[in-house]
Amino acid sequence: MPQGIKTLVVVGVGLIGGSFALSLKRAGLVERVVGVGRSLENLERALELGVVDAISQDAGAACRGADMVLLATPVGQMEKVLLAMAPELSPGTLVTDAGSTKSDVVRLFERCLPQHLAWCVPAHPIAGAELSGAAAARYGLYENRDVIITPLAASDPHSVGQVSALWRACGARIHHLTPQGHDEVFASVSHLPHLLAFAYVDMVAGKDNAASCFDLAATGFRDFTRIAGSSPEMWRDVALANREALLNELTAYRAELDAMVQEIEAADGTALAERFARARSARHQWYQAFLKKS
């Protein structure tokens, strides 16, 4: 059982931050949640819905005396928030985040909170981001979800243990990775496919026969392109924040495409069928495991 939290500050009260607050409340592990954000309307909605117990538009003031702070804003907004928090944090206040890239967040923590690193524990909960606002928050979002914890070199093991235990209390499965290991894995399984899907839809939309194409696209197209409906701003930030790992993935993918193009040019049906069969088999194995755990 993790140690309970008297005051939790959630900066960015949307699906991710709001659901963390609700889950900990249900588990009886938090007494009071203060919601911080830029939109007063969203904060008032969060208060009305009981997602938070108090609201503030001043991250620094809200952090005074808090036991824990969760940064659940886009990564692009974190620096400003961290700088406002820095002079107000007391030793022992846990600081964690929910950003989808980790090496850059680690650098931010190290630059903005150099005196506080023992209590900083970067993390990344894997949960859909297609809904936003306080009204999207819900109990149970993290049941059976993966949360990646990427401790700093300076993180106190006790802090890491506390943050892990709180996520576990929300129902999540905890994984520990280095920030770089995290960014490499997510460049592969999340960032690259988002960019490939954006590029694909953008290409089709630019074709002379785009109208006929869209008119006849069906369910395969629908599923393959779902992630191209994601936020352009968020994915611009991710692409830039995880640039190095993503460029490696793109290089590897282009090499794979080049090999496939050569097989098509050479009408090498055997090599193509082998490539497709390897992919189908890997996808099938993955999907069976995914169904089992979700």
Added chain:
Amino acid sequence: MPQGIKTLVVVGVGLIGGSFALSLKRAGLVERVVGVGRSLENLERALELGVVDAISQDAGAACRGADMVLLATPVGQMEKVLLAMAPELSPGTLVTDAGSTKSDVVRLFERCLPQHLAWCVPAHPIAGAELSGAAAARYGLYENRDVIITPLAASDPHSVGQVSALWRACGARIHHLTPQGHDEVFASVSHLPHLLAFAYVDMVAGKDNAASCFDLAATGFRDFTRIAGSSPEMWRDVALANREALLNELTAYRAELDAMVQEIEAADGTALAERFARARSARHQWYQAFLKKS
């Protein structure tokens, strides 16, 4: 109301062929369906389920005296079937198919049935192929689905009208395209994404950290890669049959990727966000229209 069919021969009694037979039976537009195939077990199952009224393993013999023949086999098996049918067809017997590429099927018709082209009408019903066998056949599969008709230069307009009317009676929306126009559109919206998904999964499966990648892949990965679970043999055939259009698509896609890579290398956030926003907007528009018609 289309003219009714006394004897319909369906070569390949699976999801596509079997559902066509069932739909026409329900519409009261066919008296007797003869199922033809290589697997006696599947044919007997089709008979048992009432999908067909008689079965045969000899396409030529089955076609004698038929009013209409639907080829619902993989395109790679069509030549053999057409050559067996050729000496047995009577003038006036409609011949259509359900192949997912059309220029190659047109060439096959022209080569194998040169005396019969007035009654040949190639077509492509857009309906998932992830299920197979007679047991997958069902009434209603074609309700609100698209069927592309690609007449031959020599197709009699009356034949085209009859085949179109029968598909319409199954609930389908009819589109007329040239074989080349069909193959270009489907290279874009179906063949290319299948190949991109196969290549992507094959690349991830080959990585040193593949196990971690698969362990942490979530719903975005699931949807993006669903079509990589498709039949390697079918997609090898499609890739080779529609090679020229597909190579054009791959060239265009690689150019789009190259441009995106340059933007990432240059950390050009504005250009990336614009590209992603164009894609999201096109995808959103497409999806609204898709929901409306389906």
